[in-house]
Structure formats: structure tokens, C-alpha cells
Amino acid sequence: MNATALGESVPDPDVTTPTKRPALPPEERGHLTVDDRVVEKVAGYAVTLVTDAAAAPRRVLGVNIGGARPDDAASVHAEVQDDVASVHASIAVRWPRSVQKVAQEVRERIRSEVAAITGVRVDHVDVEVVSMTLPESAEPRVI
Secondary structure, eight states: OOTTTTTOOOOOTTSOOOOOOOOOOGGGSOOOOOOHHHHHHHHHHHHHTSTTEEEOOEEETTEEESOOBTTSOOEEEEEEETTEEEEEEEEEEETTSOHHHHHHHHHHHHHHHHHHHHOOEEEEEEEEEEEEEOOTTOOOOOO
16 A cells, blocks of 8 residues: 555655755844834824823914823824834823823833834833823812
8 A cells, every 4th residue: 555545645756845044143134124103103002001191182383272182192203223212202191190100101101012012122202291181070179
């Protein structure tokens, strides 16, 4: 009984199989460039993951138009050099939360998300708080 009768495949002598080459060292494999806009998108999304932070209201001539945008990505500007980025984010913070604590959480979240998704290390994050928003369930104050 031959191998084909048993349902086994027999290698075709006319088909060549690729030979395995040894892997090149990492420094010889090439280079990946991450665009500034990619880091901006990831950092803007990272702001939405912080509970008491939101995208800042749109501004025209320095005046807020509308309210904070909790479901939108924050306005972020990033500059990437090699595999290191500097980020500037404009956000709104929910009142009465500590601006310092929320800004620190935003910095940490931007650093971790950008590094995890893009492989770019964020060395500097400027957080500009341009608005304070009231919680959705704000009770009217009666005096």
C-alpha cells in the first residue's frame, strides 16, 4: 500500500520549498516611522479614557463655543522625533475635581496609550485646562 492510498500527501519533487534564512539583527531590519497625526489621534483618544477629563469646547477668537465634548477626542498637537514624542493637549476638567490630579492622570494615560499602541515614547506632555464643566447631575443651589 502506498502513501497516497492512505490519504497522506506525498511531496511533489518539482515544487521547491523555501529555505529558511537566519533572522537579521533588529538594527538591520529597517525602520518604522510613526507620523505626528497618529500620535495625536491616540493621545486624543487617551483623554477620553480619563473619567473627569473631556475634550475642550470649541473656541473662536478665544471664546468657548458650546460645552465640553466628553465623547470626542481632545484637541492634541504632537511632534515626533525618531521614536520620542512631545504632546500638548487642551482639555476640560469636570468641576469640582482637582485640576492637578486630572492633569496628571491625563499625562499618564497619554504616555501609556501612545507607547502601547504606537511604540513611541512620550517624553513631555503639556496639559492645558481651558474649561471647567459642571457634572450632568448638578443640583441647583438654593440659598
